[in-house]
Amino acid sequence: MVTIAEPGTKAASRFRYILDRRETLGAIFVAPAILYVLLLVGGPFLLAVYYSISAYTIYDPSWRFVGLVNFAQVIQNPVFLKTLGNTFLFTFGSQLLGLILGKFGAFLLMRPFAGRKIVRALIILPWAVPIALAAVAWEWMFDSLYSVINWSMIALGIIDRSDAPNWLGNPHLAMLCVIIVNAWRFFPFAIVIFLAGITSIPQDIIDAATVDGAGFWRRNYQIVLPLILPIVAVGLIFGIVFTFTDLSIVYLLTNGGPINATSVLAFQGFQVGIVSGDVSHGAAISLFMLPVLLVVVIIVLRFIRRREV
Amino acid sequence: MATVSASNIVKRFDEVLAVNGISLAIPDGEFVVLLGPSGCGKTTFLRIICGLERQTSGDLVIDGNIVNDVPPRARGVAMMFQSYGLYPHYTVRNNIAFPLRTQRVSGTEIEKKVKWASRLLGIEFLLDRRPRQLSGGERQRVALARALVREPTALLLDEPLSNLDAKLRASARQEIKQFQRRVGVTTIYVTHDQVEAMALGDRIAVVDHGRIRQIGTPTEIYDEPADRFVATFVGAPPMNLLTHNGACLGFRPENFLPREMMRDGAVTEFWFRVDRYEYLGSERIAYGTIEGFDSTQFITAKLPARIAEESVRPGERHLFAVHRQDLRYFDHDGKRTRGH
Structure with a gap:
């Protein structure tokens, strides 16, 4: 071995290229997101957990520990049980409706036609319009006197003026209304999810199925749907979590009524905890969503994992 | 079926x-x-x-x-x-x-x-x-x-x-x-x-x-x-084409050989100047031009590898030939014709 004298090597500063190191740079980039989650999600969550096992109200802001008493009281309340049922109906009803609309919408928007771009842009509107604005519009459409839906049906001779439905006044119809409005809000998202899924399937696979003798339905249910199911499942998780924890439509459209017919968990938690000031019970109601959502998310994620292997 | x-x-x-x-x-x-x-x-x-x-x-x-x-x-x-x-x-x-x-x-x-x-x-x-x-x-x-x-x-x-x-x-x-x-x-x-x-x-x-x-x-x-089109699409390297007065003369690279390798039969001779070689193991592809024709028209010859590179040196001109029956003629539309 020949050693060559190195002329005055200078050690580069230890920190000079620190930003070139993946682990350092990565940590720096991820830090804001983690901080955000810790401060604005983790903190309030732990606070809610503590509220739910304390006797905290805004009239008596004590941090007295009471164990699971709040939960026991909440469960014994028949309004709460109704609310729990409503929440499931509201969530899964609107998701199902939204998915069906989304799938049809996606299929329609796949095919080229004149003005497709405009329609594609318009169809995103329900998602983009502020819900407060949309809810007001829907409220007018469901109005007991001025409902444009009733007016149209009467004009078309489908129903008689005397038995025009009172959309938001009838408990069953009111639930249907909030489901419809939520599905209306969700379906553009479903369309986007379905479009993304369908366009990610290589054309060769669809063509192969066609040549192999599969008609429209078989292609859809044996090839396309199974292939996009993982993507749709992720979309569904989003939909379920957002709907389950949402109170805006109920709050704006029916205010939980009539007679709690459309009251959902988030709405009731808000009513009890914030409006009535019974923070500990409100927190207990809200925390009921956690195990439910956790189970749903775990089931769906496991399902996706299985499909991918 | x-x-x-x-x-x-x-x-x-x-x-x-x-x-x-x-x-x-x-x-x-x-x-x-x-x-x-x-x-x-x-x-x-x-x-x-x-x-x-x-x-x-x-x-x-x-x-x-x-x-x-x-x-x-x-x-x-x-x-x-x-x-x-x-x-x-x-x-x-x-x-x-x-x-x-x-x-x-x-x-x-x-x-x-x-x-x-x-x-x-x-x-x-x-x-x-x-x-x-x-x-x-x-x-x-x-x-x-x-x-x-x-x-x-x-x-x-x-x-x-x-x-x-x-x-x-x-x-x-x-x-x-x-x-x-x-x-x-x-x-x-x-x-x-x-x-x-x-x-x-x-x-x-x-x-x-x-x-x-x-x-x-x-x-x-x-x-x-x-x-x-067919002549140049099929074959690697493709058929050589010499344009002359709009018409075209074509021959396959493997049929374009040094004159001394041809024994008998009617042949057409060309002076071929080799530019460079590509050695492919079993054969040697020579790239060059033919004297008297457009020098931008590159012509290839596929020589058996056993022919030593020294016999046809790059840069020098050498007498090559094609058997008459291996010549193909195309008119100015590119269509095949009977020939002269």
């Missing part, structure tokens, strides 16, 4: 004329290769045959029936796609069974046929795997098994070997050929690779700009090209 015949098939996509009047009659059991550069319309033509595209005009007859308005599922043809199009969520077994399921074949019959097809291609041991767990060559076999399992009227193959590496490609080529002979299915094979075309086809149809330039056996295509 059936005859396939197309008459004057035209396919227009808006302004683009993808297929410009292809007529082709394929007898039962023949292996026809559609050879052409990418974008020449060969794949579109294949998609028309299987019904994935509807021709703008022209008639397509499969097994004696006009199938212009028959949907793909009722045509009974099978197609193998460039990327195979295997169903990723199905096992190999279910992939192969799929075409039978669509025909509502009974369960026991499906099992029997899947076994038959998988044995034919030697993939029985893969039946319970999913496509992503297979190698490129295995996928290709599965796709072929799926195409054959319902005994199609015709088998359409769209560049089936292009996803394989070079070594595998050669053996897969051999297998496809042997396999087609054994099964005897009418086969239409699309490729841009002239070696594949020469090796596989009973007949080759050379396609360019949506038209068939020439159709014939591999020998006919190679030895008697109908025009300049």
Whole structure:
């Protein structure tokens, strides 16, 4: 071995290229997101957990520990049980409706036609319009006197003026209304999810199925749907979590009524905890969503994992 | 198994004329290769045959029936796609069974046929795997098994070997050929690779700009090209062309040899100036120009590697010659003519 004298090597500063190191740079980039989650999600969550096992109200802001008493009281309340049922109906009803609309919408928007771009842009509107604005519009459409839906049906001779439905006044119809409005809000998202899924399937696979003798339905249910199911499942998780924890439509459209017919968990938690000031019970109601959502998310994620292997 | 015949098939996509009047009659059991550069319309033509595209005009007859308005599922043809199009969520077994399921074949019959097809291609041991767990060559076999399992009227193959590496490609080529002979299915094979075309086809149809330039056996295509396009598309390196007064003189590089190597027969002589060599093991390709012709026209000569490089030195001119019977003449439109 020949050693060559190195002329005055200078050690580069230890920190000079620190930003070139993946682990350092990565940590720096991820830090804001983690901080955000810790401060604005983790903190309030732990606070809610503590509220739910304390006797905290805004009239008596004590941090007295009471164990699971709040939960026991909440469960014994028949309004709460109704609310729990409503929440499931509201969530899964609107998701199902939204998915069906989304799938049809996606299929329609796949095919080229004149003005497709405009329609594609318009169809995103329900998602983009502020819900407060949309809810007001829907409220007018469901109005007991001025409902444009009733007016149209009467004009078309489908129903008689005397038995025009009172959309938001009838408990069953009111639930249907909030489901419809939520599905209306969700379906553009479903369309986007379905479009993304369908366009990610290589054309060769669809063509192969066609040549192999599969008609429209078989292609859809044996090839396309199974292939996009993982993507749709992720979309569904989003939909379920957002709907389950949402109170805006109920709050704006029916205010939980009539007679709690459309009251959902988030709405009731808000009513009890914030409006009535019974923070500990409100927190207990809200925390009921956690195990439910956790189970749903775990089931769906496991399902996706299985499909991918 | 059936005859396939197309008459004057035209396919227009808006302004683009993808297929410009292809007529082709394929007898039962023949292996026809559609050879052409990418974008020449060969794949579109294949998609028309299987019904994935509807021709703008022209008639397509499969097994004696006009199938212009028959949907793909009722045509009974099978197609193998460039990327195979295997169903990723199905096992190999279910992939192969799929075409039978669509025909509502009974369960026991499906099992029997899947076994038959998988044995034919030697993939029985893969039946319970999913496509992503297979190698490129295995996928290709599965796709072929799926195409054959319902005994199609015709088998359409769209560049089936292009996803394989070079070594595998050669053996897969051999297998496809042997396999087609054994099964005897009418086969239409699309490729841009002239070696594949020469090796596989009973007949080759050379396609360019949506038209068939020439159709014939591999020998006919190679030895008697109908025009300049076919002459330069088939053969590696392609046929040399010398332009003179608009007309064209062509000869294959392997027929262009040093004068002293020619023994007898009528020859035409040229002074060839070698520019550089490419050594390919079994042969040596010489690139250069011919004196008296346009010096931008590069001419190639394929010399046996045993000829020492010293005998024809780069930079020097050397007397080369071509046998008269190996000369081909083309008119100024590029069409083949009888010659002088």
